[in-house]
Amino acid sequence: MSIIRSFAKSCMVALLGTETRPRMIVRGLARGYRICVSPSENLGYLLGTAESHLQRAIKKYVSAGDMVFDIGANIGYVSLSLAKRVGPNGRVIAFEPIPRNVEMLRKSIEVNGLTNIQLLDLAASDRDGETVIRMAENPATASMIWHQGNPDVTNIVVKTVAIDDLVDAGEFGRPIFVKIDVEGAEGLVLAGMRRTIEASQAVLFVECSDAGREAAWKMLTNMGYRCQSALTLRSVNTFEEYRHSDFLWLPAARAA
Numbered sequence: 001m002s003i004i005r006s007f008a009k010s011c012m013v014a015l016l017g018t019e020t021r022p023r024m025i026v027r028g029l030a031r032g033y034r035i036c037v038s039p040s041e042n043l044g045y046l047l048g049t050a051e052s053h054l055q056r057a058i059k060k061y062v063s064a065g066d067m068v069f070d071i072g073a074n075i076g077y078v079s080l081s082l083a084k085r086v087g088p089n090g091r092v093i094a095f096e097p098i099p100r101n102v103e104m105l106r107k108s109i110e111v112n113g114l115t116n117i118q119l120l121d122l123a124a125s126d127r128d129g130e131t132v133i134r135m136a137e138n139p140a141t142a143s144m145i146w147h148q149g150n151p152d153v154t155n156i157v158v159k160t161v162a163i164d165d166l167v168d169a170g171e172f173g174r175p176i177f178v179k180i181d182v183e184g185a186e187g188l189v190l191a192g193m194r195r196t197i198e199a200s201q202a203v204l205f206v207e208c209s210d211a212g213r214e215a216a217w218k219m220l221t222n223m224g225y226r227c228q229s230a231l232t233l234r235s236v237n238t239f240e241e242y243r244h245s246d247f248l249w250l251p252a253a254r255a256a
Contacts, residue, residue, distance in 0.1 A: 007189060013242035016046075020104070022111045029055050029081035033112050035190050036104040037075060045077045053230045054179065054205060056077065057248060058085055062177045062201045069163070069202075070094045071124045071189055072181040074140065076105035076117075082179075083117050091116055093172055097123035118172070124182070125160035126191040133158050145184030145211045162192035174200035183209040187215030198223060204249040205230060208242060217242050226255035 016023070020041075022034040028048020028248050037045055044050035058078075061069055064087040069230050070079045073094035082092045090216060094117055096102050102121045123144065133146040135154040147153045167174060174196055180186050186206055189196070197204070197220075204225070206216060220227070227236040230246040 002243070005255050007213070015041075022107060029058060030077065033080045033084060033114075034108065035075070035077060035080060036107040042075070042077070043217075050077060053246060055081060057203075057205050057230060058082060058177070061254075062086060065089045066176040067091050067173045068093070069175045069178040070182070071163075072096065072207075073101070073105060073119070074098075074181070075101050076108050078179055079105065079107060079117055080112070080114075083114055086116060088116055091118065091172065093175075094119045095122055095124045095161075097121060098105060098135070098156065111247075120161075121159075122161045123158050123185075124163055124189045124192060125185065126188045127160065128165060129160050129161050130157055131160050132156065141183055141184065143183035143185065144188070145209070157199075163189075164193050164195045167193075167196045175202045176200070177203050177205070179205045184209040184211035187212035189218075190216055190219055194219065201251040201253065203251070203254060206247050206249060208229075208244055208247055213242055213244075214239075220249050224252045225249045226252065228255075 016039040018038050018040040020036060020038040022036050023046055025031055025033050025035055025046055025048060031048060035045055039046060058081055062082060062085045066086045068082050068086060070082055070092060073079045073096040079092050084150040086092060096105060105119055130142050133142050133144055133156045135142040135156060136147050136150060180189055182189055227242060228234060228248050229236060230248045236242055
């Protein structure tokens with residue numbers, strides 16, 4: 001971050017304060033909604049500048065009335081963006097297992113009076129059950145995969161679910177668009193929603209990690225999906241190019 005940008009951020013945080021509470025989003029897809037956040041931690045959410053490449057993908061692939069999944073919803077910035085895009089006749093299914101994040105996202109849903117976000121305090125995985133999520137100093141990196149052997153983490157036992165089981169049971173329909181940001185566990189998430197992906201041919205926005213990249217690449221290429229960088233939109237044709245970053249996976253019909 002440049003000195004000028006850093007100074008501007010410091011001034012804005014000084015003006016807005018650091019308290020975590022519902023605050024207005026002034027730009028971006030979720031403009032006009034309030035999100036429970038501290039400006040010192042997530043000023044970009046309020047300014048609408050965070051994850052601009054994801055916002056671009058949502059604009060392109062999500063429409064009013066769509067069913068969409070936000071897997072690894074965190075405090076809900078993306079869920080709110082999706083909710084604004086799909087409108088009152090659409091539906092956002094948000095998966096988030098970390099209690100603090102769940103509480104903040106629930107407050108944001110309530111303060112905006114939203115009825116099109118369904119929040120599930122579950123970790124999407126390859127099976128129903130329980131797992132341990134390890135939280136390091138930065139809560140945004142809480143993970144089922146990372147931080148093993150780190151004595152300074154906080155361990156949280158959470159419930160897991162395979163999304164295929166929920167869809168098969170009729171809990172909700174198949175998605176048009178899926179965002180997956182799960183700190184290394186994307187291989188497990190994808191394995192647990194294989195049937196849903198095959199049937200829906202949804203567009204997938206996936207944060208790729210070293211831990212999950214091989215499983216994700218094999219599964220999605222075998223399904224005929226095409227990969228491109230979410231940042232540059234350049235086609236990604238080899239596994240060697242598929243490394244830690246954000247990627248769009250498009251079914252063949254959408255990639256043509």
